[in-house]
Amino acid sequence: MSTLFLAHTEADGTLAKAALEALAATIQLATALGTPFSVGLIGDNTGPAADSIAGCGAARFLAVTGTDFAQARYATDAAAAEALCRAAAATLVSVPATSRWNRVLPGVAHRLGGRADTHVTGLDAANGIPSISRWFYRQRMEAVLTRSTRPWLLALEGGIAPAWQGAAGSAAVEAVALTPPATRSHVVGFEAPAADQQTIRPDAEVLFVTGAGWTKKQADGQVKVAAAETLILDFLRLSRASLGSTKSLVDLGGEGQDILPFLSHLNQVGQTGSTPRHAKGLATCCHGEEPHTVGWRFIGERRAISLDANCGWARGKADVLYIADAFAVMAKVNALLV
């Protein structure tokens, strides 16, 4: 069994937390298999990244280096990954499930005549046979599976192992020569929203979920979307929480209704949305329906605020349910946070 861990460097030449978590999971697998593993790096200047994990116990450090491989681009990333896998004669390949790797991994598996599995949440081995854990049917069923096809390429989800921490040093990196493939796309720069406009924050401790109730008529017969917007944005600014939403609330915009303008389908949590992992979650003005709460599966401590004592949260979906007016509660919470 020849295991290869692949990572790409970030813009500043370092390895991201997701890469260090995947590295730690790969080390656990190699230990369970009792076989050595190698590291393959892709980037503009891979030396500092290799040095930062010099003490990880890898048998070999391989790298495809150069400005052509600095940016995420299918043609160059797939070619570099293929070259590294061939150089290492890898039978098992692990990568962090970044958008960059998720895009190329199935194509790389095809080029190598292997198979790829994505969304891997656990790695194990028994009697020299590796196995992976993976969730199905939107996180309702967990399967442990193995494959006989090699190479087997695995995209490891974030958070499945603590990020590798160990001694930096001087890694002996073997350069894998590769003529960059012909490309048609050129990266001219990045445009990113200001940090405060970015409401999806995977590293936040708290997930704050907004539901359609924020835009519904309130006790005085009035709709209070502007007040809701202020309360929600103030809470996000003060708490640095990540913003989630129910499907109903993000759909309302498409139906021409008054909606919170900073919400998009990217914020949607649930069966047809995301299943984020945060230590705590607070749902406000959502009903707690099953397809929505399935997205809460990996939230550590779940709390909800709803006016409806018969909502889904009351039937065991939340650890704590406050039967209260979310406008009043969040105004008080914000006042306490200032």
Ligand SMILES: Cc1cc2nc3c(=O)[nH]c(=O)nc-3n(C[C@H](O)[C@H](O)[C@H](O)COP(=O)(O)OP(=O)(O)OC[C@H]3O[C@@H](n4cnc5c(N)ncnc54)[C@H](O)[C@@H]3O)c2cc1C
């Ligand atoms: C196949 C399928 C897949 C789906 N996938 C998803 C999914 O991925 N994600 C998702 O979210 N939904 C999904 N849905 C829809 C889901 O079932 C619910 O219909 C939807 O999430 C409900 O949205 P809501 O809770 O925001 O709104 P509502 O059902 O309208 O509930 C609003 C709640 O706000 C409360 N409220 C109103 N004012 C206040 C106030 N001042 N203070 C406190 N509470 C207040 C009300 O009492 C009510 O309980 C799916 C549905 C189907 C059929």
